[in-house]
Amino acid sequence: MGEVHINSDVNHYESKLNGSAIKKATVADSKNSSRRCLWFEEEIEEDLRWVFSVSKILHTGVSDYQDITLLESGPFGKVLILDGKLQSADADEFVYHEALVHPALLYHSNPKSIFIMGGGEGSTAREALKHRSVKKVVMCDIDKEVVDFCKAYLISNREAFKSNRLQLLINDARAELEEREDKFDVIIGDLADPVEGGPCYQLYTQSFYENILKPRLALGGILVTQAGPAGILSHEEVYSSIYNTLRQVFKYVIPYAAHVPSYSDSWGWVMASDEPLPKFSIEETDIRISQRVIGDLCFLDGETLGATLALNKVVRRSLAKETHIYTEETARFVHGHGTAQKLISK
Amino acid sequence: MGEVHINSDVNHYESKLNGSAIKKATVADSKNSSRRCLWFEEEIEEDLRWVFSVSKILHTGVSDYQDITLLESGPFGKVLILDGKLQSADADEFVYHEALVHPALLYHSNPKSIFIMGGGEGSTAREALKHRSVKKVVMCDIDKEVVDFCKAYLISNREAFKSNRLQLLINDARAELEEREDKFDVIIGDLADPVEGGPCYQLYTQSFYENILKPRLALGGILVTQAGPAGILSHEEVYSSIYNTLRQVFKYVIPYAAHVPSYSDSWGWVMASDEPLPKFSIEETDIRISQRVIGDLCFLDGETLGATLALNKVVRRSLAKETHIYTEETARFVHGHGTAQKLISK
Amino acid sequence: MGEVHINSDVNHYESKLNGSAIKKATVADSKNSSRRCLWFEEEIEEDLRWVFSVSKILHTGVSDYQDITLLESGPFGKVLILDGKLQSADADEFVYHEALVHPALLYHSNPKSIFIMGGGEGSTAREALKHRSVKKVVMCDIDKEVVDFCKAYLISNREAFKSNRLQLLINDARAELEEREDKFDVIIGDLADPVEGGPCYQLYTQSFYENILKPRLALGGILVTQAGPAGILSHEEVYSSIYNTLRQVFKYVIPYAAHVPSYSDSWGWVMASDEPLPKFSIEETDIRISQRVIGDLCFLDGETLGATLALNKVVRRSLAKETHIYTEETARFVHGHGTAQKLISK
Amino acid sequence: MGEVHINSDVNHYESKLNGSAIKKATVADSKNSSRRCLWFEEEIEEDLRWVFSVSKILHTGVSDYQDITLLESGPFGKVLILDGKLQSADADEFVYHEALVHPALLYHSNPKSIFIMGGGEGSTAREALKHRSVKKVVMCDIDKEVVDFCKAYLISNREAFKSNRLQLLINDARAELEEREDKFDVIIGDLADPVEGGPCYQLYTQSFYENILKPRLALGGILVTQAGPAGILSHEEVYSSIYNTLRQVFKYVIPYAAHVPSYSDSWGWVMASDEPLPKFSIEETDIRISQRVIGDLCFLDGETLGATLALNKVVRRSLAKETHIYTEETARFVHGHGTAQKLISK
Secondary structure, three states: OOOOHHHHHHHHHHHHHOOOOOOOOOOOOOOOOOOOOEEEEEEEEOOEEEEEEEEEEEEEEEOOOOEEEEEEEOOOEEEEEEOOEEEEEOOOHHHHHHHHHHHHHHHOOOOOEEEEEEOOOOHHHHHHOOEOOOOEEEEEEOOHHHHHHHHHHOHHHHHHHHOOOEEEEEOOHHHHHHHOOOOEEEEEEEOOOOEEOOOOHHHHOHHHHHHHHHHHEEEEEEEEEEEEEOOOOOOOOOHHHHHHHHHHHOOEEEEEEEEEHHHOEEEEEEEEEOOOOOOOOHHHHHHHHHHHEOOOOOOOOHHHHHHHHOOOHHHHHHHHHOOOOOOOOOOOOEEEEOOHHHHHHO | OOOOHHHHHHHHHHHHHOOOOOOOOOOOOOOOOOOOOEEEEEEEEOOEEEEEEEEEEEEEEEOOOOEEEEEEEOOOEEEEEEOOEEEEEOOOHHHHHHHHHHHHHHHOOOOOEEEEEEOOOOHHHHHHOOEOOOOEEEEEEOOHHHHHHHHHHOHHHHHHHHOOOEEEEEOOHHHHHHHOOOOEEEEEEEOOOOEEOOOOHHHHOHHHHHHHHHHHEEEEEEEEEEEEEOOOOOOOOOHHHHHHHHHHHOOEEEEEEEEEHHHOEEEEEEEEEOOOOOOOOHHHHHHHHHHHEOOOOOOOOHHHHHHHHOOOHHHHHHHHHOOOOOOOOOOOOEEEEOOHHHHHHO | OOOOHHHHHHHHHHHHHOOOOOOOOOOOOOOOOOOOOEEEEEEEEOOEEEEEEEEEEEEEEEOOOOEEEEEEEOOOEEEEEEOOEEEEEOOOHHHHHHHHHHHHHHHOOOOOEEEEEEOOOOHHHHHHOOEOOOOEEEEEEOOHHHHHHHHHHOHHHHHHHHOOOEEEEEOOHHHHHHHOOOOEEEEEEEOOOOEEOOOOHHHHOHHHHHHHHHHHEEEEEEEEEEEEEOOOOOOOOOHHHHHHHHHHHOOEEEEEEEEEHHHOEEEEEEEEEOOOOOOOOHHHHHHHHHHHEOOOOOOOOHHHHHHHHOOOHHHHHHHHHOOOOOOOOOOOOEEEEOOHHHHHHO | OOOOHHHHHHHHHHHHHOOOOOOOOOOOOOOOOOOOOEEEEEEEEOOEEEEEEEEEEEEEEEOOOOEEEEEEEOOOEEEEEEOOEEEEEOOOHHHHHHHHHHHHHHHOOOOOEEEEEEOOOOHHHHHHOOEOOOOEEEEEEOOHHHHHHHHHHOHHHHHHHHOOOEEEEEOOHHHHHHHOOOOEEEEEEEOOOOEEOOOOHHHHOHHHHHHHHHHHEEEEEEEEEEEEEOOOOOOOOOHHHHHHHHHHHOOEEEEEEEEEHHHOEEEEEEEEEOOOOOOOOHHHHHHHHHHHEOOOOOOOOHHHHHHHHOOOHHHHHHHHHOOOOOOOOOOOOEEEEOOHHHHHHO
16 A cells, blocks of 8 residues: 555645645654544444544545544554455565465466456555466455445555556456356455454355365365454454364365554465375475565565465364354354445345 | 535535436435444543434545544534534534524624634634624634634525625734733633643633733623533533632632534533623523624523523532632643643654 | 442452452542543444443343343443443433423322333432322333342432332333223333334324323323434424323423433423413422422523423424324334344344 | 452341342443443553453552552453553463463572562462472562462462472562572562562662672573563664663573563563573473473463564564663653652652
């Protein structure tokens, strides 16, 4: 993410408007101001709130699926909010997106074609496109407004959006995969958490993985999906269930996790394949990165990958013991409420 | 206050920017959104907060004296914030401004010349200019940025700002009154509360009233000043002291109060003069208003004036017993911190 | 309200428990503590919160009808909370209860028998019993737990609870009035606001007033009821409707209001009778109080009564224009959710 | 932590008090209640708050050094609060305490004598005493009230407090170590974060480590200290500096970290010794634990230890580049304010 054009323009417009040049400031952000007075409040759980100061509302919109907001926050820089839930923050979005994309691409022998379910923000495509081997990235997001919004306002992803290796589709990823006949080396699930009424929970079910996604994986293909909170107190909301569900469908399944500060929790991802996934040493991983990836990674390297793959005893045990399988009937949800349901229930 | 031009323009600009027309929405304000997520928090006391949802930050600025913010709020419409304290809300600013201006002007036999200390927002001038008899309104605010800000963004005061009966001065009201030699029929104190380090507390002192303000009142002239919170639990912060201070300086002093919802409290004003102030019946007041005031008043009429003049037993007793006199040495403050002090202490 | 026994006992118990005497403190209340950290949050509206610091939870309970909590608050001393809504605060409960009880009793030529609908806290009975003429106060509250709770913990009402002039009934006030055959000089509605699912909204309907309550009023009898928020922005929630509903049922109806700080709003009451209600001068009222009331009133006197009876122009106009009549089908509610409904819907 | 005696007693007492048995409930915790209304708010940074619901204040106290509070929280069970900062929560205190204690004791060839700086809560002693080899644990906390408080209210630490292998001293750890002449195999720093005015920052300085602590380490002795937040956005507050400071004093220094949910961040610890610290395989670690530790560990095992030792690229780079050395003059602080300073400044 980065500088947002609209803002400089607005300022420009204003200074024309006022005879006098009003000194610009963000809310309670000036040297003068005695205390913060504007706050964003995310309800992590019904009894737990993550609250940070806001100095600017950079942009807001609403789609058929979600409310969209871009804020300038005190602790995390620019933050993208969908349906009142923080999706991505300037300060640490690289952690989530590097962890989502690079392990699967590094584990694949030669990833040429990538399919991104969701990912409207563009950051996941940005990371995938860093791989020299990648010839085609198909990004399929259902929400045109979110995509247009991020295209317009997230400068750090502009290049990715312009890449001729990127095919951008506005469609339900499920329907898209059902219709297509080509196969992909890596399919990446960069979807919103399964929240009640959200647009995404059908993309975490056994039948979807089995009947729709798996047929679209090429030989040796790898699926990786974000899998919700993975903290010691939160990993049983959906993470352990998504892991166990993938174990019903794929021969080899690898869960991993990392702490994402702006999410106020550890976060989980799961890789899955029917081919054995290699184990690299720290050094081997670092060499692969240097050979395959254009430019530097901020978060991921050999040692970091090792850390994300090593889950603590509490989480490991729950994952091993998990029996819940994610189906449309037995769906589990993280706290929060989507908007699609409301639209449907109209 | 009213519609803010910049906004429609921004929207216009955006719809040009985006190929696709992003549906506009304010934060968590759309039909879809499940809960409010952006909040303004005013610290009324260290242990008491007044918190309302915000859907838009319409504009922000900073002056040498104050932080300036214009918000679109959930419960109160547009609200003007100075140094983190709500100054004025679309929903009920008319209560404060009608109560501040009209009683003194109605009590005066023939108010021609008005001097407003502060009042940069423009609403006080707007109310004063409603009086047919008024030939000249001198509005003297120290903060050019606030005045420019309100001129630019508070449409409902635009006419007042354009009136040829209005003289707008950027100066310290104290210095201005000291230099001037002309006299005024009514002097109105529309100043920020006396907060520690704020720009205004020197304009509530006995010596100021005695030596600087009083000489500028014409024969039969009336001073009226806003006097801070006047609730049963808050009136001893500054209201009772301002009242008692004026009693040291003027022969006739009348305190009055009304509940202003967006302030989350009752508010106090004090009128003072060396000429006896008339007692009008409800009917006489209504007749005066119809004869003198152009257009309708929303809040004030004969019965309302009677209600604002009748203080409850608790407040009346404290006022009668108050011995504190407001001097620069003994200044009392409402909770909050101004910015001027910080500048000075640099 | 007042000192709560349990506390001293707890302290006593603790000092026995610990070899060492731990210095007592309330949360973040000690000289040392740098900032408040425990807060009570009342949701006034979905987009408006009233938040104050809490230093102690003095007691909690739950009845079939309501959650009950007694807190030690920063700004308001002890506060009684029912279903998350502040009911009564040490700092200003006298405003609400004096305004509820005394005007009707003063207007009545010779009030001997009083019926209180609700009033489980005991403060309303306490005020009624101050009248020398009163021989019998029947207090009928549906919630035994609340009554037992307040009996046990609100010392300032202990005397009232012990008075042999008080008859305490645990019953639905509606059922009780339906069954009874005796009549009362004054019936007082000290009921919770009509909130969706709350136990009380049926006691604000035209049919209840017409068919059940009115027959229980003696000749010249007066009904007075609390009537919810009466602020410029809130009086149309239920106040104007309750007023208009009573106008359908009684010949003479008088609305009045006063600001109650701990409610963060002005509050409304309505008196109604089929006999003309007298107009007293300030002096006549003061004389009546001195003749009839044992001891001092803190809030109400002649001038205060005048102020509460004089509504501002905004509220007066809405009341005059209000056409909504409160029936079980057309019930209006203040923001909030009761618990009775939940029990029922089980 | 665990069941708190006082409570059952209070309930007992109450049911005696009231004729009727008031059903017990915690604040807004009952099935009935529609929303949380009591909240604990920790200011993580000036612009970031961690807010969770509270159902009971189990106990409060104040010492010469800190405010002490034990709360029943919604998301974390019982939480111990010192000076408004969450110290320890039922739900996950085992993560912090196992990570603090066991790595150093496992790395030591044969740990017999342990010195705990601080640790008044008792959980650190509890973990150390799980090691069969440990003959003596000296726990030295400056705050008698905190120790008495935890002794009285944290049942899960009662056994540890009663152990005859535990020597409990009330003294400044610095002074204590200065006076003593015996040496220890492991010295554990379980101190409050260095906050401005807090009691502890002098125990993180180079001179303290060099001149006072190191001489008290036996041959092959290991120091381990908690080292504050270690998240990608927070590790430069004090963690990197404590690490770099220890590198000036010890030959071998190992930083490690783990996410502690109730702290809303990853947390850091640092081990240091002048003898090389061994590298164990996952299996070797698991064997050591089974041989040395009585009973099970909840969080730590071979794989978990590996994960905590593997820092991500961002943190590793900052640690490598850190040049700041922690001295009394150059002290860095985490956000927050202690109380000792206030006492001193009196």
